[in-house]
Amino acid sequence: MEKTVKIYNESFSEVLTDIPGLRFLDFDEEGVEVVTNSQEMKGRDGVGLLGPASFGSYTLILRFFYRGQDVKDYNLLKKRLRSLIFRRDPYYVVHSDMPGIKYSCYASENAITDIGDRFGSFEISFTVYKGYSESLLNTSQFSLDKADKWQVEGGHLADSSIKYKHTDSRFRIYNGSDDAINPTLGYEMMIKINADAPNGFKLVNNTTGDVFEYKKAIKKNSQIIIDGVHPIINKQRVGKDTNWGWINLEKDFNDIEITGKNLGSTTVEFIFNFVYR
Structure with missing residues (x-):
């Protein structure tokens, strides 16, 4: 199978390996930077207060081989690559060694490093700024016939019960990430x-204990969107009409429930990307 590297965002799309003579070899992901949230306390050994860790950016390295005509040809290639990878706005990188994954990147300073003399092997470094x-x-794009496009361990995506849009009041949402989804x-x-909810409703993740409550009446033809932590109706934030809660997703399966007094028919859809450390 032909190995490929693609970079893109909403305004452009380029396949680097479409450049004649340029071949993608392999990739490497450098170690993740762990940022601890801690505070030392006088009179106690070690760290007195330790909070959840966060994660910094890391480096994605892609290695290539280029067979050109001469040194001039090689220098022209590097100039072209610089014009492609150095951009004002960040973009995604997708490569064929991990085809179901995308990296939010910008090219690192001095990103192109020569490994061989004149022409031959070289590598490009990208900063994965999200961590x-x-x-x-x-x-929203999930279906069993696309299961091969999702790189998940354990084979859960072959489970025909997995879906992300539900009309039942109780259902399960599968998070195939390496981490919890915490907005x-x-x-x-x-x-x-x-939801047809004359007295409002509660959306509950029974796996995590998270509760989102909308306290006003709402009809099914009026959609409420929880965008991260912000509830929105008709492009207007409506947090004042809620309990100021939001929903997290634990790894693997989450048991979700929507309830409310005299609650009628409902449709609930979860849209997110799996995340990988």
Whole structure:
């Protein structure tokens, strides 16, 4: 199978390996930077208070081989690559060795490093600024016939019960990430809710204990979107009409429930990317 590298965002798309003579060899992900949230206390050994760790950016290295005509040809290639990878806005990198994953990147300073003389092997370094990679697709694009596009251990994606849009009041949401999806940490998740709820409703993750409550009446033709931690109706934030709660997703399966007095029909959809450390 031909090995490929693609970079893209909303305004452009380029396949680097479409350049004649350029071949993608392999990749490497450097170690993750762990940032501990701790505070020492006088009179106690070690760390007195230890909070959850966060994760810094890391480096993605892609190695290539180029066979050109001469040194001039090689220098022209590097100039072209610099114009492609150095951009004002960040972009995604996708490569064929991990085809179900995308990296939010910008090219590192002095990104192109010569390994051989004149022409031959070289590597390009990218800073993965989010500190994690993501599934190429989000859950709104999930179907069993696309299961091979999701790089998940354990084989759960072959489970025919996995879906992300539900009309039942109780259902399960599968998070195939390496980590919990916590919107307060910057992970993107959108929950779309249509409910016939004359007395409001509660959306509960029984796995994590999280509760989101909307306290006003709402009809099913009016959609509420929980965008991260912000509830929105008709492009207006409506946090004042809620309990100021939000929903997290633990790794693996999460048991979700929507309840409310005289609650009628409902449709709930979870849209997010899996994240990988």
